[in-house]
Amino acid sequence: MNGTLCDLRGVDKSFGDNRVLKQLNLSLPAGSVTVLMGANGAGKSTLVKILSGVHALDAGSITLLGKDFRPSTPSEAIRAGVVTVHQNINDGVIPDLDVASNLLIDQLAEPGYGFFLKRRQNYADAERIASQMGLALNVRQSVAELGVADRQLIAIARAMAHDPQLLILDEPTSSLSASEAERLFLLIERLSAKGVAVLYISHRMSDIRRIANRIVSMRDGEISGVFEGEELDYEGAVNAMLGHRMTDADISIGAPGRRVLEITDLRLLSGSKPFDFNLSENEVVAVTGLLGSGKSAFAQSLFGLGRPAGGQIRIDGKDYAPANPKAAIARGVFMSAKDRANNAVVADFDITRNITLPFLARYSNLSFIKRSDERSTANEMIEALSIVCQGETDSIGTLSGGNQQKVMLARWLAEQCRLLLLDEPFQGVDIRARRDIGRKIRETAKNRATLVFVSELDEALEVADRIIVMTEHSVAAEFRNENVDLNEILTAVTGAMPSDAGSAARTAHA
Amino acid sequence: MSMNQTETSSAGSRAPKPQPGSGGLIDIAIRYGFLALLVGLVIFFSVFANGFAGPRSAVFIFQSVAITGILALGVTCTLVVGGFDLSIGSVATSSMMLAAYMMVVLEQPAFVAIIACLAMGAFIGLINGLLIVKTKVPDLLATLGMMFLLVGLQRIPTEGRSIAMGMTLPDGSTAEGTFSPLFLQLGRHRFDFMLENLLPAPVIFLVVIGILVWVFLELTRHGRLMYAIGSNERAASLTGTNVNNYKILAYMISGVLASIGGMLLAARLGRGDIASGTNLLLDAVAAALIGFAVLGAAKPNAFGTAMGALFVGILLQGLTMMNAPYYTQDFIKGLVLVIALVFTFSLSARKAGGH
Numbered sequence: 001m002n003g004t005l006c007d008l009r010g011v012d013k014s015f016g017d018n019r020v021l022k023q024l025n026l027s028l029p030a031g032s033v034t035v036l037m038g039a040n041g042a043g044k045s046t047l048v049k050i051l052s053g054v055h056a057l058d059a060g061s062i063t064l065l066g067k068d069f070r071p072s073t074p075s076e077a078i079r080a081g082v083v084t085v086h087q088n089i090n091d092g093v094i095p096d097l098d099v100a101s102n103l104l105i106d107q108l109a110e111p112g113y114g115f116f117l118k119r120r121q122n123y124a125d126a127e128r129i130a131s132q133m134g135l136a137l138n139v140r141q142s143v144a145e146l147g148v149a150d151r152q153l154i155a156i157a158r159a160m161a162h163d164p165q166l167l168i169l170d171e172p173t174s175s176l177s178a179s180e181a182e183r184l185f186l187l188i189e190r191l192s193a194k195g196v197a198v199l200y201i202s203h204r205m206s207d208i209r210r211i212a213n214r215i216v217s218m219r220d221g222e223i224s225g226v227f228e229g230e231e232l233d234y235e236g237a238v239n240a241m242l243g244h245r246m247t248d249a250d251i252s253i254g255a256p257g258r259r260v261l262e263i264t265d266l267r268l269l270s271g272s273k274p275f276d277f278n279l280s281e282n283e284v285v286a287v288t289g290l291l292g293s294g295k296s297a298f299a300q301s302l303f304g305l306g307r308p309a310g311g312q313i314r315i316d317g318k319d320y321a322p323a324n325p326k327a328a329i330a331r332g333v334f335m336s337a338k339d340r341a342n343n344a345v346v347a348d349f350d351i352t353r354n355i356t357l358p359f360l361a362r363y364s365n366l367s368f369i370k371r372s373d374e375r376s377t378a379n380e381m382i383e384a385l386s387i388v389c390q391g392e393t394d395s396i397g398t399l400s401g402g403n404q405q406k407v408m409l410a411r412w413l414a415e416q417c418r419l420l421l422l423d424e425p426f427q428g429v430d431i432r433a434r435r436d437i438g439r440k441i442r443e444t445a446k447n448r449a450t451l452v453f454v455s456e457l458d459e460a461l462e463v464a465d466r467i468i469v470m471t472e473h474s475v476a477a478e479f480r481n482e483n484v485d486l487n488e489i490l491t492a493v494t495g496a497m498p499s500d501a502g503s504a505a506r507t508a509h510a
Numbered sequence: 511m512s513m514n515q516t517e518t519s520s521a522g523s524r525a526p527k528p529q530p531g532s533g534g535l536i537d538i539a540i541r542y543g544f545l546a547l548l549v550g551l552v553i554f555f556s557v558f559a560n561g562f563a564g565p566r567s568a569v570f571i572f573q574s575v576a577i578t579g580i581l582a583l584g585v586t587c588t589l590v591v592g593g594f595d596l597s598i599g600s601v602a603t604s605s606m607m608l609a610a611y612m613m614v615v616l617e618q619p620a621f622v623a624i625i626a627c628l629a630m631g632a633f634i635g636l637i638n639g640l641l642i643v644k645t646k647v648p649d650l651l652a653t654l655g656m657m658f659l660l661v662g663l664q665r666i667p668t669e670g671r672s673i674a675m676g677m678t679l680p681d682g683s684t685a686e687g688t689f690s691p692l693f694l695q696l697g698r699h700r701f702d703f704m705l706e707n708l709l710p711a712p713v714i715f716l717v718v719i720g721i722l723v724w725v726f727l728e729l730t731r732h733g734r735l736m737y738a739i740g741s742n743e744r745a746a747s748l749t750g751t752n753v754n755n756y757k758i759l760a761y762m763i764s765g766v767l768a769s770i771g772g773m774l775l776a777a778r779l780g781r782g783d784i785a786s787g788t789n790l791l792l793d794a795v796a797a798a799l800i801g802f803a804v805l806g807a808a809k810p811n812a813f814g815t816a817m818g819a820l821f822v823g824i825l826l827q828g829l830t831m832m833n834a835p836y837y838t839q840d841f842i843k844g845l846v847l848v849i850a851l852v853f854t855f856s857l858s859a860r861k862a863g864g865h
Contacts, residue, residue: 303748325749325750326750337745342745344742344745349738357745363731367732368729369730369734411749
């Protein structure tokens with residue numbers, strides 16, 4: 001490989017008292033993909049923001065191609081050749097415009113462009129960029145009509161129009177399916193072959209195994225390990241990031257209690273295959289499947305957010321067809337929704353108010369809220385879930401992602417329920433919080449039935465007694481989580497999509 | 511200067527509960543800045559405006575803010591659920607016209623007129639709410655449409671004329687009805703408080719309604735759920751909250767409060783004046799938005815709204831007594847509003863941002 005492209009020496013950054021980066025040294029070689037791993041709060045995002053010109057460093061130096069690099073704005077960083085694609089794809093594209101305008105948007109914003117649009121030239125330029133990047137897209141199509149993966153690729157293609165020396169990707173696959181992610185990886189490989197240095201931030205082991213040339217682990221604002229060579233030491237990298245070894249979760253399957261959920265001939269879509277499913281007290285069952293396999297539709301139909309096309313659902317032997325979440329909650333069916341920022345967190349509220357939101361009636365007398373009651377519940381939950389905070393009146397926004405997720409879980413664990421649905425409870429949390437949450441789900445599973453909807457197989461293996469695999473809005477297979485053959489599960493996951501057989505390997509790592 | 515700043519910020523973060531990225535001074539400025547400004551304003555006018563410091567002047571201020579304050583409390587409720595009600599001004603004038611019409615033209619007793627006005631306010635709020643939650647018209651547009659509709663509607667029964675006792679009706683006859691004296695008392699009666707005949711009845715209405723709205727929003731679970739809806743509607747609905755009902759409720763509260771404001775206006779004026787009430791909307795919205803800045807709440811709240819209304823009232827009264835021309839009033843109100851918004855959104859954003 002070529003020499004060092006970007007070199008950080010003694011970089012220091014504090015926010016108030018909080019020293020986020022401590023004398024950090026890191027070099028990024030050209031033409032290779034460096035994966036940056038770190039638990040939430042390790043300082044990854046701060047590092048990215050310094051490189052992309054959002055924050056200024058307090059001390060230390062950065063050199064880019066031998067020259068001092070100290071961008072004061074994001075556009076300065078881009079002009080110097082450091083381009084960042086952020087986690088939220090919609091920050092990178094403008095859905096109402098067509099693909100061409102999206103690819104050329106930075107050009108349009110340049111002062112020298114002129115007053116009128118040059119449509120013909122724009123389309124030609126856009127097609128050239130698209131073909132260079134291997135994007136098979138109609139550049140006149142509106143971005144709003146495209147899927148997540150295409151938007152992500154457009155955001156990256158747009159970044160490439162600047163001819164970057166260093167490309168930073170922040171959790172780019174978090175909303176992509178396996179085959180979509182594979183397209184992204186091919187693109188990254190092509191870029192790195194051209195000599196671009198890529199800094200790739202991810203929590204997903206499967207991505208890391210697929211794409212990394214080197215792994216850099218961060219812990220508490222410092223680099224805690226750099227792993228290079230032919231055979232990367234993944235366990236070592238995780239170990240360096242967490243400070244302890246990644247152990248396989250130890251699942252001991254208990255005896256199921258009374259039958260809670262009984263599903264017969266359920267059809268989620270009018271054309272999908274009907275399926276049966278039963279779930280009892282004390283059981284934790286993971287539902288997994290690719291994006292679009294019907295996982296979400298299944299969760300939603302159980303929580304009154306959508307009507308199944310046919311079939312029967314019974315809870316505790318009685319018919320169950322909730323019209324809305326309120327009706328579902330009244331029957332003792334709770335759901336912690338996925339995508340907590342949009343669907344769960346009430347940003348203006350503190351921890352207490354976020355926890356007590358669904359069951360305010362229990363804390364109030366003639367509609368007047370008894371604050372001491374809700375505070376004591378909040379403190380119990382903070383204790384039980386080991387939520388890291390200053391106190392129960394902390395604003396939810398001051399917590400890390402993992403702790404926010406624990407608060408969302410606390411919201412539903414604060415009351416006894418019959419069936420708990422957890423949709424992607426490990427989304428956007430670091431491995432330590434993931435372990436905590438998984439353990440808590442199992443510890444509290446007594447006297448209720450629990451369904452956990454996850455897209456990562458290792459999450460399912462960590463938490464479940466049984467794993468059911470969904471494809472095409474139906475249950476394709478069921479496994480007992482005891483000496484399971486991973487390949488069998490993978491075959492089931494990808495079974496209906498033979499074209500994905502290659503990329504199935506990206507999940508096969510546990 | 512920059513040395514000073516770093517010192518204050520590090521001193522602030524050593525406070526018992528450090529907020530990342532915020533200094534102690536800024537925190538204090540956000541919390542008490544607006545109230546300090548209010549006190550400063552009072553002191554300033556007391557010194558420089560003759561006769562400003564005194565119960566009569568205070569009462570005058572209270573009277574001038576009473577009606578806009580009541581309307582502003584209604585807007586506050588819609589702001590809490592993340593909405594906005596632009597129709598309050600025209601609901602208030604419609605209610606004024608309806609009260610006058612009921613009593614003067616239809617010769618109904620005050621009691622019936624009051625019930626009719628309250629029912630109209632609630633009904634308009636219901637329609638606003640249904641337009642917004644059922645037909646999905648954006649709140650600003652739905653209530654803007656309602657505003658135009660009402661401005662036109664209130665002119666139809668009298669063919670565009672104001673309603674006064676003994677007026678000539680469209681069919682040539684003379685209106686026989688009168689405003690009931692009891693009704694007029696609602697706007698005109700003055701209670702004894704420290705001085706004889708000091709406190710006007712609308713001020714009592716403002717205080718009582720203000721306390722009720724505050725209690726409802728801050729202490730009851732319904733208020734809590736409304737705040738949750740305003741912050742994250744989707745999350746609130748996924749916790750089993752009936753978002754639509756609460757939104758409709760907010761617009762109905764707003765409509766009812768606006769109709770009360772309109773009745774007080776009718777009682778004070780003793781007629782249904784087609785031209786009055788033009789400033790109600792602007793003043794009420796300004797008070798509610800200024801309220802965001804009070805105590806660093808950065809969200810709609812009843813106490814802040816009352817303070818906002820008071821602030822505008824004091825400012826205008828003081829300036830009037832210092833002989834500022836009347837035509838500068840709107841400019842000054844606008845200026846105060848913009849400053850308050852900067853206060854709320856830039857400083858509070860700094861407080862919240864940090865993680």
